[in-house]
Amino acid sequence: MKIAKRATTLLSVGVAALSLGLGSMAAMADGPLRGNVRVLIGSTSTGGDTYQNASIVAERLAEHLGLNIKVDAVGASSAFRTLSRDSRGNTLMIFHDQSYLGHVYGVQGYDDIFEEYRVGPTLAVNPGNAYLVPKNSPYETLDDIIEAVGNGETVRVAIQPGGVSEIGFSALKNAIALEHPGQEDNLVAINTGSQSDKNQQLFDGQADMISGTLQANEQYTRLPEDDQKAMRFVWLTARQSIMEQSPEEGLGQTSREQLLEYVEPNVQVPMGDGENFTFDKEFFFLYNRDMDPAIVEQIDTALAEIYAEGEIQNVQQSLFFIPNFMPSDEAEAHLHDKMTRYQEIIDNLQ
Amino acid sequence: MASGLSDLLSVSIDFETSHLFFPAIIHWLLAGLFALVLVLKVAPFLAAVKRGERTLPIFGESMDVMRFFGTLALIVAYFYLMAVVGDLFPYTGYGFLFVSMGFVLLMSLLYLHVWSRKNLIIVVVNAVVAPSLAWFVLAKLFTITLP
Amino acid sequence: MEFLSLFDLTFFLLAAFGTLVGVIFGAIPGMTATMAVAVCLPLTYALGLHHGLALLLGLYVGGISGGMVPAVLLNIPGTPSSITTTFDGYPMARKGQGEKALRICVIASLVGGLISALVLFLFAPVLANFSIKFSYVEKFLIILLALSVIASLSSSMLIGIFSGVIGIWLSLIGDYSISDGGNGHTRLMFDFMEPYLFEGFSLLPVLIGIFGVATILLEAEKGVKSDLTHERVKVSKSDGAGALAAFKGRFTNLTRSSFIGTFVGMLPGVGGSAASVLAYTQEKNLSRDTSQMGKGAPQGLIASESANNALTGGALIPLLSLGIPGDATTAVLIGAFTLQGIQVGPLFIPENTTTWYVMMTALVFANIVMFFLMFYAIKYIAKVVMVPKHILFPLIVMMCVVGAYAINYGIMFDVWTLLIFGVLGYLIQKIGLEVAPLIIGFILGSQAEVYFVKSLESFGTYTIFFTRSPIAMVLWALIAASVLFSIVIRLKARNKTTTQTP
Numbered sequence: 001m002k003i004a005k006r007a008t009t010l011l012s013v014g015v016a017a018l019s020l021g022l023g024s025m026a027a028m029a030d031g032p033l034r035g036n037v038r039v040l041i042g043s044t045s046t047g048g049d050t051y052q053n054a055s056i057v058a059e060r061l062a063e064h065l066g067l068n069i070k071v072d073a074v075g076a077s078s079a080f081r082t083l084s085r086d087s088r089g090n091t092l093m094i095f096h097d098q099s100y101l102g103h104v105y106g107v108q109g110y111d112d113i114f115e116e117y118r119v120g121p122t123l124a125v126n127p128g129n130a131y132l133v134p135k136n137s138p139y140e141t142l143d144d145i146i147e148a149v150g151n152g153e154t155v156r157v158a159i160q161p162g163g164v165s166e167i168g169f170s171a172l173k174n175a176i177a178l179e180h181p182g183q184e185d186n187l188v189a190i191n192t193g194s195q196s197d198k199n200q201q202l203f204d205g206q207a208d209m210i211s212g213t214l215q216a217n218e219q220y221t222r223l224p225e226d227d228q229k230a231m232r233f234v235w236l237t238a239r240q241s242i243m244e245q246s247p248e249e250g251l252g253q254t255s256r257e258q259l260l261e262y263v264e265p266n267v268q269v270p271m272g273d274g275e276n277f278t279f280d281k282e283f284f285f286l287y288n289r290d291m292d293p294a295i296v297e298q299i300d301t302a303l304a305e306i307y308a309e310g311e312i313q314n315v316q317q318s319l320f321f322i323p324n325f326m327p328s329d330e331a332e333a334h335l336h337d338k339m340t341r342y343q344e345i346i347d348n349l350q
Numbered sequence: 351m352a353s354g355l356s357d358l359l360s361v362s363i364d365f366e367t368s369h370l371f372f373p374a375i376i377h378w379l380l381a382g383l384f385a386l387v388l389v390l391k392v393a394p395f396l397a398a399v400k401r402g403e404r405t406l407p408i409f410g411e412s413m414d415v416m417r418f419f420g421t422l423a424l425i426v427a428y429f430y431l432m433a434v435v436g437d438l439f440p441y442t443g444y445g446f447l448f449v450s451m452g453f454v455l456l457m458s459l460l461y462l463h464v465w466s467r468k469n470l471i472i473v474v475v476n477a478v479v480a481p482s483l484a485w486f487v488l489a490k491l492f493t494i495t496l497p
Numbered sequence: 498m499e500f501l502s503l504f505d506l507t508f509f510l511l512a513a514f515g516t517l518v519g520v521i522f523g524a525i526p527g528m529t530a531t532m533a534v535a536v537c538l539p540l541t542y543a544l545g546l547h548h549g550l551a552l553l554l555g556l557y558v559g560g561i562s563g564g565m566v567p568a569v570l571l572n573i574p575g576t577p578s579s580i581t582t583t584f585d586g587y588p589m590a591r592k593g594q595g596e597k598a599l600r601i602c603v604i605a606s607l608v609g610g611l612i613s614a615l616v617l618f619l620f621a622p623v624l625a626n627f628s629i630k631f632s633y634v635e636k637f638l639i640i641l642l643a644l645s646v647i648a649s650l651s652s653s654m655l656i657g658i659f660s661g662v663i664g665i666w667l668s669l670i671g672d673y674s675i676s677d678g679g680n681g682h683t684r685l686m687f688d689f690m691e692p693y694l695f696e697g698f699s700l701l702p703v704l705i706g707i708f709g710v711a712t713i714l715l716e717a718e719k720g721v722k723s724d725l726t727h728e729r730v731k732v733s734k735s736d737g738a739g740a741l742a743a744f745k746g747r748f749t750n751l752t753r754s755s756f757i758g759t760f761v762g763m764l765p766g767v768g769g770s771a772a773s774v775l776a777y778t779q780e781k782n783l784s785r786d787t788s789q790m791g792k793g794a795p796q797g798l799i800a801s802e803s804a805n806n807a808l809t810g811g812a813l814i815p816l817l818s819l820g821i822p823g824d825a826t827t828a829v830l831i832g833a834f835t836l837q838g839i840q841v842g843p844l845f846i847p848e849n850t851t852t853w854y855v856m857m858t859a860l861v862f863a864n865i866v867m868f869f870l871m872f873y874a875i876k877y878i879a880k881v882v883m884v885p886k887h888i889l890f891p892l893i894v895m896m897c898v899v900g901a902y903a904i905n906y907g908i909m910f911d912v913w914t915l916l917i918f919g920v921l922g923y924l925i926q927k928i929g930l931e932v933a934p935l936i937i938g939f940i941l942g943s944q945a946e947v948y949f950v951k952s953l954e955s956f957g958t959y960t961i962f963f964t965r966s967p968i969a970m971v972l973w974a975l976i977a978a979s980v981l982f983s984i985v986i987r988l989k990a991r992n993k994t995t996t997q998t999p
Contacts, residue, residue: 036441038495044905046535047822047832055539055836070441072495072906077695090440107681108672109695161365162675191365192951193678196765196821204632206955215835216820219842229629229819229843252840319838359959363950369673369682371953372946376666383659390655391929407927414720421717425710425894425916432898433909446899454891461721461887476888481895488899492536495907496899 032294033089036068040079042095049126049215049321053283054094056315057123057303064302076102077109083117087290092299094123096283098163100339104346107162113286114339119332120285120296121303124321127238127246128214129281130262131157131168132221134202135230137209142235142267145209146172149187150180158190158198158207164281165198165211167342168237168269171277174345175269184349203228214259215320218252235269236262237279245322271345279342282324284331300327420460428453436497443489443496450481503855508551511544512859515555516866522556523563524878526573526893527705527900530560531826535906541833546852549833551859557826558610558809558863562871565602565802570595570882571893573709577700577770577940578808581777581801583708584650584933588793596879600740601795602802603871605751609803610864612755613762613810617817618857621846625818628763633955634965636767637948638972640941643771645976646778647934649983650791660931664938669946671697677947693910700770700940702901702914707936709897710919713890715926721886743795750780750799758804762811765821770940772811776804782982788990810860817845817853 039058043050054071062069074082076095083093102110113119131142139145139155149155157172159165169189177184190207192198195216201207214236223230236243236259243256243263250256260266269277287296303325306312313323326334363371398404405411428449436445455477462469488494515537522533533556541549564576569586582602589598616624631639644661651657670686671694673679686694744751754776761772780800781787790797812823820842822828834841839849846853871878881889901911925932952961962969 035439038441038907045832046538046829047835049835051832052835068441068493070493070495074906074908075696078905078908081692086440088440107675108683109681160675160678162681190955191678191680193674193676193947194766194821196815196819197678199819199821200629200632201955203629204955206632215840216842219820219840219844223843227843228626252844319835356958356960360957361953361959362957363954365680365954368950368954369680369684372950373666373669373684376662376669379662380659380666383655383662386655387659391653407929408924413718417720418714418718421714422920425919428894429898429912429916432912446902450895450898454895457891457894458887461717461890463721463887472888477891480892484895484899488903493539494532494536494899494903497902497907497909497912 031298038091039071040074040093042076042079044073044075046073053124060306087288089291089295093286096281101163104343105162118287118289120287120328122282122284122324122326122331124283124316125324126281127242129237130212130214131235132212132231133209133234135225135232149176150183154186155208156188156190158192158201158210161191170345171269174348178272233262235267239278242280242322251320296328424457432497443485446496447485451477503547511548512551512555512862513866515552516559516863519556519559520563523560523575524566525896526567527897529576533560534826534829538832546837547855554859555863558867562606562867569598578773578805581773584791585794585797599875601743601798605799605802606806607868609755609806613759613807614860616759617810621814621818624814633948633952635968640945642976643775645979649781651931651934657931657934661934661938664935665942668939668942698914699911701904702911703918705897706915706918707922710915711922714923747799751803754800754803755807758807759811762808762823763814765815772808773801773805776800782979
């Protein structure tokens with residue numbers, strides 16, 4: 001009897017503790033979004049730019065809405081799958097342009113985000129998408145490369161296929177096709193994986209140019225020329241107007257002024273419609289299609305208030321991201337436009 | 351002759367089908383090895399079984415049917431219910447917490463040979479305390495997502 | 498010496514605390530060093546860079562070391578790189594030498610950790626330049642060398658190789674990942690499996706399923722007879738002296754394995770579990786007497802544990818001098834820098850000398866704390882085997898569930914993987930296939946594919962594997978030696994038995 005009593009006491013203490021926990025959580029949230037929220041990101045890395053951006057936003061959103069929000073780096077395919085199963089709003093996703101570029105390139109596992117999901121607000125831009133050559137490369141500028149390929153030289157570019165890393169390559173190929181029709185196949189893609197694999201291709205002499213990032217490769221560009229690892233930027237795909245918003249001191253020891261040299265209009269990759277190709281990697285929310293529109297509204301409003309305070313921008317800037325908040329509807333239209341433009345390039349090449 | 355050899359060794363991989371290149375090699379390797387295993391190991395073994403010198407694995411062995419299949423059934427129920435209950439309280443870890451209590455209790459009882467009062471108390475207390483502790487430390491302190 | 502001012506009491510307390518938490522994470526089956534670093538990463542925001550690094554490096558060293566505990570006592574690798582520790586650790590534990598085995602592991606870990614820290618401190622930039630000489634071709638050969646252990650690991654060479662190839666096959670299920678440069682198409686599965694198996698089976702759930710859950714199923718089949726686990730694993734008294742004696746004549750093994758660990762950790766993409774496997778292979782090939790290896794030989798523990806702790810310093814080399822993580826844990830660690838807006842790359846060390854010294858101090862300190870923490874706690878840790886099975890087994894399953902679910906930040910299919918590979922592991926052992934070669938094949942299989950296919954894509958000929966570089970030729974010599982040794986050892990063993998039996 002005694003035992004049973006003791007066990008009951010123990011259990012009831014446990015239950016009491018739990019209900020206390022439940023109660024306090026329920027009391028804090030008063031909007032349509034309730035309970036614990038999980039933000040899935042399309043990357044499996046907790047050291048990458050997606051995680052950084054997601055955690056900056058999640059932290060402030062959690063505070064603002066009085067909810068528990070946890071960022072989980074589950075990767076694209078798992079994130080999409082989990083998101084499509086939960087319409088309650090407890091699962092949200094943050095990802096970048098890869099989410100529609102994967103679909104544009106026909107990568108297995110990527111659906112049309114504008115059909116299958118709901119596009120939420122944009123948060124920030126990483127202006128760091130870059131192309132680099134070895135420091136002792138015969139090609140001084142991107143124009144040299146376009147010229148050389150036009151004259152029948154083979155130039156090999158190490159990229160990760162099917163997305164952000166390939167889009168600049170496709171645009172370049174398209175530009176060559178426009179200026180030197182029939183020569184574009186001399187620009188060859190070397191399909192590799194991570195940044196380290198791409199760098200290695202350059203060190204091995206298996207690639208003449210690599211796709212990279214400002215953040216990961218800036219230090220390599222400051223190595224002396226006789227170092228096997230030394231590289232040089234030839235192209236940053238960001239828009240000029242975006243790069244101009246970056247901190248004046250630039251990144252590492254490369255100032256904004258120097259960075260602007262590698263951005264359009266100093267580097268030109270024509271798209272054929274009189275405009276230059278640019279690509280900014282933008283981070284945005286993705287929601288389940290059937291999620292309550294009130295939640296969309298709630299997050300839009302909350303983010304508008306957070307961005308109005310001005311503190312989040314400082315944090316983003318300090319990590320070399322350009323703040324770029326657009327509420328859901330505006331963001332959706334903007335990203336859809338962007339996708340259509342890139343779709344044209346890829347269609348041209350086929 | 352030399353060029354014949356280098357032709358033989360040269361290979362061109364189409365990117366679109368490159369995901370099948372290595373698996374194909376492994377399949378051939380597996381098939382070859384399997385044939386060898388059949389001839390060198392399985393055939394002699396089966397012959398020994400026929401002569402009555404050896405017994406077949408699993409079928410020819412004694413087995414604690416209740417505990418073995420009980421374990422399997424409990425694990426299946428545990429994994430399944432954890433997700434179901436967890437879905438009722440999204441991302442709180444309660445699915446893990448409550449279903450683990452039941453699982454630990456039942457599995458302990460299944461394996462317990464002597465159902466003495468002392469043993470039962472320990473089992474019950476353990477089933478309540480251990481999952482709670484794991485849940486509190488991992489889900490609350492370290493904010494690890496649990497089902 | 499301005500960096501000295503950074504070392505306050507908090508710094509050392511955080512490093513020690515990190516080590517303690519790391520050891521606990523590593524020691525719980527299913528929880529790993531990577532997970533420990535990942536869950537504490539957000540804390541570093543509040544702590545600031547230097548204090549944050551002290552905590553994370555403590556977690557890293559502690560987590561890798563803690564993996565030895567379940568490997569020795571329960572035959573479940575606590576962290577993937579302690580897989581080779583189970584080969585000799587568990588047999589020793591069954592002979593009642595669990596405490597001694599753990600002490601040997603702790604000493605080996607300390608030596609491995611310190612040697613790699615020293616190498617890191619003195620030669621990081623030089624070694625980084627050496628590591629970029631390894632292209633896909635050489636990396637494939639390193640993997641092949643590590644795979645060659647399969648030939649000598651199993652009781653029957655044919656069965657061992659067959660099991661290993663099954664392991665490789667299992668690792669290929671899923672997509673040929675775009676993040677490795679593949680084309681992202683899935684293979685070896687039916688369409689309906691795609692939602693679950695798109696990325697294939699994850700390593701950790703496979704590992705703890707095949708070791709943990711399978712062991713429990715095998716016990717359940719026998720009825721979980723002996724109610725006290727200690728009847729299976731006897732605990733006998735042992736002191737430090739006994740463990741130290743095991744190192745007599747093992748100096749070469751200890752240093753060789755430490756350097757192998759450091760070196761493998763240094764190669765981006767290869768690191769992790771390959772380190773201890775390779776060290777184990779080389780000890781098996783080069784040591785004079787290997788007859789006891791796999792049956793409870795201290796030399797196996799020394800090789801495995803010194804290599805997997807040497808991994809810590811090794812994996813930091815490419816991180817700090819190329820900006821590229823050397824293994825899964827350092828891939829998480831890189832977040833500590835990026836979250837604070839600090840770039841890691843070839844100029845990190847010259848431009849952040851203070852942080853560099855801080856990290857080195859934390860690394861060495863964490864290794865020393867790990868040693869004292871574990872060496873004196875072993876007495877109590879080893880008592881785990883005294884816990885009755887009806888209490889222990891449900892808890893192991895529960896913790897394996899947590900580990901499997903959490904490793905990829907919350908994916909339910911990883912939990913089901915536990916069961917699938919638990920049942921598979923049970924069947925494998927029943928029909929006489931071998932678990933260790935299979936799991937080694939699984940660990941190394943997907944890397945073997947990427948390096949092999951990419952080498953051929955780049956060079957278009959099989960001859961490249963022989964002609965690429967002098968390094969490739971050295972590696973071939975090692976592979977040939979490894980295979981040759983295992984054949985010779987087998988022939989010797991056969992002669993011995995034939996001369997004894999008549």
